[in-house]
Amino acid sequence: EKQGFRHFMLKEIYEQPGVVRACLEAYLSSGWQSEAGTSPINLGLPSELFSEVQQIQIVACGTSWHAALVGKYLLEQLAGIPTNVHYASEFRYAPPPLTPNTLTIGISQSGETADTLAALTMEQQRRADKEPRWQARLLGITNRPESSLAQLVPHIIDTHGGIEIGVAATKSFVAQLMAFYCLTLDFAAHRQSLSTTEIEKMLGGLQQLPAQMELILESQERYIEELAHSYVDTTDFIFVGRGISFPIALEGALKLKEISYIHAEGYPSGELKHGPIALLDAKVPVVSIAIPGKVYEKALSNAQEAKARDSELIGVTQLNDEEAAEIFDKILPVPPVDELLSPILTVIPLQLLAYHIAARRGLDVDQPRNLAKSVTVE
Numbered sequence: 001e002k003q004g005f006r007h008f009m010l011k012e013i014y015e016q017p018g019v020v021r022a023c024l025e026a027y028l029s030s031g032w033q034s035e036a037g038t039s040p041i042n043l044g045l046p047s048e049l050f051s052e053v054q055q056i057q058i059v060a061c062g063t064s065w066h067a068a069l070v071g072k073y074l075l076e077q078l079a080g081i082p083t084n085v086h087y088a089s090e091f092r093y094a095p096p097p098l099t100p101n102t103l104t105i106g107i108s109q110s111g112e113t114a115d116t117l118a119a120l121t122m123e124q125q126r127r128a129d130k131e132p133r134w135q136a137r138l139l140g141i142t143n144r145p146e147s148s149l150a151q152l153v154p155h156i157i158d159t160h161g162g163i164e165i166g167v168a169a170t171k172s173f174v175a176q177l178m179a180f181y182c183l184t185l186d187f188a189a190h191r192q193s194l195s196t197t198e199i200e201k202m203l204g205g206l207q208q209l210p211a212q213m214e215l216i217l218e219s220q221e222r223y224i225e226e227l228a229h230s231y232v233d234t235t236d237f238i239f240v241g242r243g244i245s246f247p248i249a250l251e252g253a254l255k256l257k258e259i260s261y262i263h264a265e266g267y268p269s270g271e272l273k274h275g276p277i278a279l280l281d282a283k284v285p286v287v288s289i290a291i292p293g294k295v296y297e298k299a300l301s302n303a304q305e306a307k308a309r310d311s312e313l314i315g316v317t318q319l320n321d322e323e324a325a326e327i328f329d330k331i332l333p334v335p336p337v338d339e340l341l342s343p344i345l346t347v348i349p350l351q352l353l354a355y356h357i358a359a360r361r362g363l364d365v366d367q368p369r370n371l372a373k374s375v376t377v378e
């Protein structure tokens, strides 16, 4: 039941800190001794996988595809494994040429998405009569360990998100991100692509997330609800982010369009000037994620390009960031966090923004038109 929340979506947004705690509980091994070559993560994956895999391809749809893009960033930048992300609906009819020692990950909250299941089945079949190193190595990431996806693959990571009723994926997305943090750390620890000190730092950061998420929910929701009132009649939004924040910009745009029916697009911040900037004027707000880190200054200067076109600029930035405060018209702050872990925090204000705009428009937030919780047809 909704436990006093107006919609399941809002309840599920509030359940996210608990989901992160449940994932940490499930995936972190107690008593890790910080020894090089040993892993603090326990996903139950066979150890050959960590030594054999040379490339990863991920197939997914919708929000799961966004989680996969964050996964790609982590797997490439921290574990050093070349990783490609495919829309399952495209992959199944135009798969890339075969490569050896390739791990194929299917990620699906419901575990029932027809295209994702078909892409994995096709991958299995096209490799069936090949030499061992060309054989399919399949892994599923799902919130439904009893689903068809789990039956199809030899290994799954159960994302521990708990049942999600709102059609718009929220807590299941955060749970998927946690699965990718842990999978990446598992690879990085086994392959020693990160030092034990770096791994400890990430683990420490992951453990702080639930309290930071609670802080955002407690301190921001009222403000975002208020802010949402001014966008009830807005017809277009642009979301931008760079690096690991780019998929979060895509996710922010998808949340908004699917429940509020406002046209929204997500772009890498650096792409604004290659076309979408032509859309900008005072009627089109731009939401920009700009967290201190590798591409921070670049993200700020891209935001300024939008400001010069009179767009209202909404920044998802670090709390008390004075540089950002000078650029953005409105700020949705998140507590200080390592850029690599920031997606778990920055997505929350975007979920709340989409939720409150849709709720204010009087829409059926939990059951948006034309959408279903699992898409079991092609």
Ligand code: F6R
Binding pocket: 061, 062, 063, 064, 065, 107, 108, 109, 110, 111, 112, 113, 116, 167, 168, 169, 170, 254, 258, 373, 374, 375
């Ligand atoms: C967005 C949303 C959809 C799903 C997509 C894939 O909020 O819910 O985009 O993410 O249909 O679904 P799963 O993850 O069940 O394969």
